[in-house]
Amino acid sequence: MPRLLAISGSLRKASRNTALLHEAIRLFGDCTVDIADLRLPLYDGDVEDAHGLPDKVRILNAQIRAADAIVIATPEYNKMIPGVLKNALDWISRDKPQPLIGKPVAIVSAAGRSGGEVAQFTLRHALASFNTNLLQGAAFVVPDAAAAFGEDGRLLAESQQSGLHRLMARLRAEIEGGQAPE
Numbered sequence: 610m611p612r613l614l615a616i617s618g619s620l621r622k623a624s625r626n627t628a629l630l631h632e633a634i635r636l637f638g639d640c641t642v643d644i645a646d647l648r649l650p651l652y653d654g655d656v657e658d659a660h661g662l663p664d665k666v667r668i669l670n671a672q673i674r675a676a677d678a679i680v681i682a683t684p685e686y687n688k689m690i691p692g693v694l695k696n697a698l699d700w701i702s703r704d705k706p707q708p709l710i711g712k713p714v715a716i717v718s719a720a721g722r723s724g725g726e727v728a729q730f731t732l733r734h735a736l737a738s739f740n741t742n743l744l745q746g747a748a749f750v751v752p753d754a755a756a757a758f759g760e761d762g763r764l765l766a767e768s769q770q771s772g773l774h775r776l777m778a779r780l781r782a783e784i785e786g787g788q789a790p791e
Contacts, residue, residue, distance in 0.1 A: 611784050613637055614676035616645040618683040618694035618728075625719040625754040626682040628762045629773075633680045633717055635763075636770070637777040643672045645697075652699040666700040673701065673708035677784040678715070679741075680777075685720040685728035690735065698735055709739040713783035715776055717749045719757065724750025742783060749776050 615634055617627040634642055649665050650656065656663070662670070673679065683690050701709060716732055718725025729748045736743055749772055751757045757764060764770045 610639060610641055611677045611781065612641045612643065612675055614643050614645060614672050614679045616647070616679065616681045616694075616697075618647070618681065618691045620648065620693060624684070625751070625758060626684045626717075626725075628758050629717050629719045629751060629754075629764075630680065630682040631762060632764055632770075633682070633715070633773055633777055636774045637680070637781060643676065645669055645672055647693045647697045649693075649697055649700055652696055652703075657703060662700065662704060666704070669697065670701060670704045670708045673712065676712060678713040678780050679709075680715045680717065680780065681732065683716065683718045683725060683728045683732050685718060685723065685725040688727045688731075690728050690732045694732070695735065698739075702739070707739060709736070709741050711740065711742055713742045713744065713780055715744045715749075715780045717751075717773065717776070719751035719754035721754070722752060724748075724752035724754070726750055744776070744779055744783070746779075749773060 615630050617630050619626045650663055683694055716729050718729055726748050751769055759765050
Protein backbone atom coordinates (compact mmCIF):
# COMPACT_ATOMS: atom_id res chain seq x y z
CA MET A 610 0.00 0.00 0.00
CA PRO A 611 1.53 3.36 -0.99
CA ARG A 612 2.28 5.95 1.69
CA LEU A 613 1.18 9.52 0.90
CA LEU A 614 2.36 12.59 2.80
CA ALA A 615 -0.14 15.45 2.71
CA ILE A 616 1.12 18.97 3.42
CA SER A 617 -1.18 21.97 3.75
CA GLY A 618 0.39 25.40 3.66
CA SER A 619 -2.54 26.76 5.65
CA LEU A 620 -2.89 26.47 9.40
CA ARG A 621 -6.54 27.56 9.53
CA LYS A 622 -8.97 24.97 10.85
CA ALA A 623 -11.49 25.77 8.08
CA SER A 624 -8.83 26.07 5.37
CA ARG A 625 -10.03 25.48 1.83
CA ASN A 626 -6.55 24.26 0.93
CA THR A 627 -6.75 21.64 3.65
CA ALA A 628 -10.19 20.68 2.30
CA LEU A 629 -8.63 20.40 -1.16
CA LEU A 630 -5.86 18.26 0.31
CA HIS A 631 -8.44 15.88 1.76
CA GLU A 632 -10.15 15.69 -1.64
CA ALA A 633 -6.77 14.86 -3.21
CA ILE A 634 -6.24 12.09 -0.66
CA ARG A 635 -9.71 10.68 -1.34
CA LEU A 636 -9.16 10.73 -5.09
CA PHE A 637 -5.66 9.23 -4.77
CA GLY A 638 -7.32 6.04 -3.56
CA ASP A 639 -6.19 3.37 -1.14
CA CYS A 640 -3.08 4.43 0.72
CA THR A 641 -1.60 5.13 4.10
CA VAL A 642 -1.68 8.86 4.78
CA ASP A 643 0.46 11.04 7.00
CA ILE A 644 -0.57 14.66 7.55
CA ALA A 645 2.35 17.04 8.07
CA ASP A 646 2.27 19.57 10.90
CA LEU A 647 3.84 22.86 9.81
CA ARG A 648 3.56 24.47 13.23
CA LEU A 649 7.34 24.65 13.39
CA PRO A 650 9.56 27.21 15.10
CA LEU A 651 10.88 29.92 12.79
CA TYR A 652 14.13 28.87 11.20
CA ASP A 653 17.07 30.25 13.17
CA GLY A 654 20.62 29.15 12.41
CA ASP A 655 21.68 29.91 15.98
CA VAL A 656 19.01 27.54 17.33
CA GLU A 657 20.14 24.90 14.86
CA ASP A 658 23.80 25.38 15.85
CA ALA A 659 23.00 25.16 19.55
CA HIS A 660 20.39 22.39 19.56
CA GLY A 661 20.28 20.77 16.10
CA LEU A 662 17.01 20.25 14.28
CA PRO A 663 13.91 20.68 16.45
CA ASP A 664 11.91 17.50 17.16
CA LYS A 665 8.98 18.68 15.02
CA VAL A 666 11.34 19.15 12.08
CA ARG A 667 12.82 15.68 12.62
CA ILE A 668 9.27 14.26 12.58
CA LEU A 669 8.47 16.10 9.33
CA ASN A 670 11.68 14.87 7.71
CA ALA A 671 10.93 11.30 8.84
CA GLN A 672 7.47 11.60 7.27
CA ILE A 673 9.05 12.77 4.01
CA ARG A 674 11.52 9.89 4.01
CA ALA A 675 8.75 7.35 4.68
CA ALA A 676 6.46 8.75 1.97
CA ASP A 677 6.21 7.23 -1.47
CA ALA A 678 4.69 10.48 -2.75
CA ILE A 679 3.79 13.94 -1.48
CA VAL A 680 0.88 16.25 -2.24
CA ILE A 681 1.16 19.90 -1.19
CA ALA A 682 -1.79 22.29 -1.04
CA THR A 683 -0.69 25.89 -0.99
CA PRO A 684 -2.79 28.98 -0.51
CA GLU A 685 -1.67 32.21 -2.13
CA TYR A 686 -0.73 34.97 0.29
CA ASN A 687 0.17 38.25 -1.40
CA LYS A 688 1.21 36.48 -4.62
CA MET A 689 3.48 34.04 -2.75
CA ILE A 690 3.49 30.82 -0.80
CA PRO A 691 2.61 31.27 2.87
CA GLY A 692 5.38 31.84 5.38
CA VAL A 693 4.74 28.53 7.19
CA LEU A 694 5.41 26.59 4.00
CA LYS A 695 8.58 28.55 3.22
CA ASN A 696 9.73 28.11 6.82
CA ALA A 697 9.18 24.35 6.59
CA LEU A 698 11.24 24.21 3.40
CA ASP A 699 14.02 26.17 5.11
CA TRP A 700 14.11 23.63 7.95
CA ILE A 701 13.86 20.65 5.59
CA SER A 702 16.80 21.98 3.60
CA ARG A 703 19.05 21.68 6.66
CA ASP A 704 18.73 17.90 6.97
CA LYS A 705 21.30 15.61 5.41
CA PRO A 706 20.82 13.49 3.45
CA GLN A 707 18.12 15.62 1.87
CA PRO A 708 14.76 13.84 2.39
CA LEU A 709 12.97 15.36 -0.62
CA ILE A 710 15.40 14.15 -3.32
CA GLY A 711 13.53 12.15 -5.94
CA LYS A 712 10.17 12.23 -4.15
CA PRO A 713 7.18 12.49 -6.51
CA VAL A 714 5.35 15.73 -5.61
CA ALA A 715 2.00 17.09 -6.78
CA ILE A 716 0.93 20.67 -6.04
CA VAL A 717 -2.65 21.90 -5.71
CA SER A 718 -4.12 25.18 -4.54
CA ALA A 719 -7.40 26.86 -3.78
CA ALA A 720 -7.61 30.63 -3.65
CA GLY A 721 -9.47 33.66 -4.95
CA ARG A 722 -9.60 34.84 -8.55
CA SER A 723 -6.48 33.03 -9.80
CA GLY A 724 -6.89 29.91 -7.71
CA GLY A 725 -3.30 30.21 -6.52
CA GLU A 726 -1.36 30.01 -9.80
CA VAL A 727 1.30 32.48 -8.63
CA ALA A 728 1.78 30.62 -5.35
CA GLN A 729 2.24 27.40 -7.32
CA PHE A 730 4.84 29.08 -9.51
CA THR A 731 6.77 30.30 -6.46
CA LEU A 732 6.49 26.88 -4.78
CA ARG A 733 7.83 25.18 -7.91
CA HIS A 734 10.73 27.63 -7.84
CA ALA A 735 11.35 26.98 -4.13
CA LEU A 736 11.30 23.19 -4.66
CA ALA A 737 13.76 23.29 -7.59
CA SER A 738 16.84 23.05 -5.38
CA PHE A 739 15.47 19.96 -3.61
CA ASN A 740 15.61 17.80 -6.76
CA THR A 741 12.13 16.40 -6.26
CA ASN A 742 10.23 14.55 -8.96
CA LEU A 743 7.75 17.41 -9.32
CA LEU A 744 4.81 16.55 -11.57
CA GLN A 745 4.83 18.81 -14.60
CA GLY A 746 1.92 20.15 -16.57
CA ALA A 747 -0.86 22.59 -16.02
CA ALA A 748 -1.37 23.86 -12.50
CA PHE A 749 -4.31 22.35 -10.62
CA VAL A 750 -6.06 25.35 -9.10
CA VAL A 751 -9.46 25.98 -7.61
CA PRO A 752 -10.43 29.62 -8.19
CA ASP A 753 -13.19 31.25 -6.16
CA ALA A 754 -12.48 28.68 -3.47
CA ALA A 755 -15.11 30.10 -1.12
CA ALA A 756 -17.83 28.75 -3.41
CA ALA A 757 -16.03 25.62 -4.70
CA PHE A 758 -16.73 23.15 -1.88
CA GLY A 759 -19.94 21.59 -0.65
CA GLU A 760 -20.87 21.15 2.99
CA ASP A 761 -19.32 17.67 2.84
CA GLY A 762 -15.95 19.23 1.93
CA ARG A 763 -15.98 17.87 -1.61
CA LEU A 764 -15.43 19.89 -4.75
CA LEU A 765 -18.75 20.82 -6.32
CA ALA A 766 -17.66 21.06 -9.96
CA GLU A 767 -17.34 17.73 -11.74
CA SER A 768 -14.62 19.20 -13.95
CA GLN A 769 -12.52 20.04 -10.88
CA GLN A 770 -13.07 16.60 -9.34
CA SER A 771 -12.10 15.01 -12.65
CA GLY A 772 -8.97 17.17 -13.00
CA LEU A 773 -7.87 16.42 -9.45
CA HIS A 774 -8.53 12.72 -9.98
CA ARG A 775 -6.29 12.77 -13.08
CA LEU A 776 -3.52 14.53 -11.14
CA MET A 777 -3.71 12.01 -8.30
CA ALA A 778 -3.70 9.14 -10.82
CA ARG A 779 -0.50 10.60 -12.30
CA LEU A 780 1.02 10.83 -8.81
CA ARG A 781 0.08 7.21 -8.09
CA ALA A 782 1.52 6.12 -11.46
CA GLU A 783 4.83 7.77 -10.53
CA ILE A 784 5.21 5.46 -7.55
CA GLU A 785 3.76 2.37 -9.19
CA GLY A 786 5.86 2.71 -12.33
CA GLY A 787 2.91 2.71 -14.68
CA GLN A 788 1.12 5.10 -16.98
CA ALA A 789 -1.69 7.22 -15.61
CA PRO A 790 -4.95 6.97 -17.52
CA GLU A 791 -5.65 9.96 -19.77
